[in-house]
Amino acid sequence: MGSTFIQRHGLWTAEQQEQADRIAAQVTEQGLRQVRVAWGDQHGILRGKTLEAGHFQSVLRNGKDFQTATLIFDTTNNPAVPPFAADGFGDPRMTGLPDGVLVPDPSTFRVLPWLDRTGWVLCNLHYRSGEVVPFDTRGILQSQLSQLSNEGYGFVAGIELEFYITKLEDPCLSFESSGYPPDPPRVTAVSHGFQYLTENRGDEITGILDILRDNVVALGLPLATIEDEWGPGQTEFTFDVMEGLRAADSAILLRSAIKQLCRRNGYHATFMSRPALPNAFSSGWHLHQSLSSADVENTFAGGADEVLSDTGRHWMGGLLEHARSCSLLSTPTVNGYKRYLPDSFAPDRIAWAEENRGALVRVAGGRGDENTHLENRVGEPAANPYLYLASQVISGRDGLRNKLDPGPSADEPYLTEAERLPGSLEEAVQLFTSSSLLRAELGDPFVEYLSTVKGSEVKRFNAAVTDWEQREYFEVY
Incomplete structure (x- = not known):
């Protein structure tokens, strides 16, 4: 045989x-x-x-x-x-x-x-x-994790994903509604919302949340919390820390499972960052991270005088240095860039701070805390998990290699003088394409490939006549 x-x-x-x-x-x-x-x-x-x-x-x-x-x-x-x-x-x-x-x-x-x-x-x-x-994104993350391992480290990630649960009223399944893209489903709210982290708002949708919880746990995913967010039906699932590849695998399975389970029970779940629903808040993907080594469980933890070790600071320096060029990997949709607003719990510029949720990178923990790690708040929940995590490893490895300094903490992240995140997917594609680091790490074919695929999305968006344009110009001109 x-x-x-x-x-x-x-x-x-x-x-x-x-x-x-x-x-x-x-x-x-x-x-x-x-x-x-x-x-x-x-x-x-x-x-x-x-x-x-x-x-x-x-x-x-x-x-x-x-x-x-x-x-x-x-x-x-x-x-x-x-x-x-x-x-x-x-x-x-x-x-x-x-x-x-x-x-x-x-x-x-x-x-x-x-x-x-x-x-x-x-x-x-x-x-x-x-x-x-070479365009297999799981393979790309595996390659980056392998190189990091050869350099003596393991990547550890904690996932916090926000999304909306809505009541499905009409799936819009007629042939006339189909196309590229099809008409979106019509939905209604499942709760009143606007009472952040309240027990009563979460209890309003406990029926579907219990279904999601039981199945996620049965899948063997290390679910930690289910949290009521700001918008009506906006929910966050958080997970215990996992090794890098397992974290990405878990995220891609989780999103698919949630969408399937909601649809089977008469709901529609969306990981779109800023859905066009009245009074909706944006959803994000907060990615907690640290490195382990052969003899240290968390190499980012500082001592009594410094909140981060040199390893943690250099890794963070890499995240900040390459945040703009990696935006296509952390925020790959036209819609995701509408989340970057001042005072919105989402970053709008390249800055870090200790225990401050307005910064791009938040240092979670404190001096003498062995669990101190980094939380990158840049990502949208629709991001490809393998590329989002790979962007962190690529940037962090460069930070370690070149001993990059993240600079001083920004006590007021929305007021500090710092470079802005890209304002559009179109700008993100240009930054991605021009990055010598990403070309060296991902290869020219992949850079050309992804920029072509996402560039096609940009072209279709720019060619579409939006509701805003119709309201702005149709009557007045």
């Missing part, structure tokens, strides 16, 4: 081989009907296929064919380039949009609790040669 695709190309560690053996037995013992093989695309949206259990046993060793055509789509599946001229990204292997191979990562396997005997596993996208597709 010949070697399998995964064996032939050496795509698994010995530990993953053992995990795959256990999964194969679990599928049989638990009588699973089917398994979803999932891949996080360039936008951090899960794509994939649902396989019969018997077929999955073969796929577990050989991978599953999958169209690389999915790589050329913007958020609404508009091709960013002519479909059969995809070699314009600088990788001739993409010419003609050949099939790739989804290779499961056995460490991510789990049973989905809201479905009947259905498994789920995350994959990386490879070419048939066995090479990783």
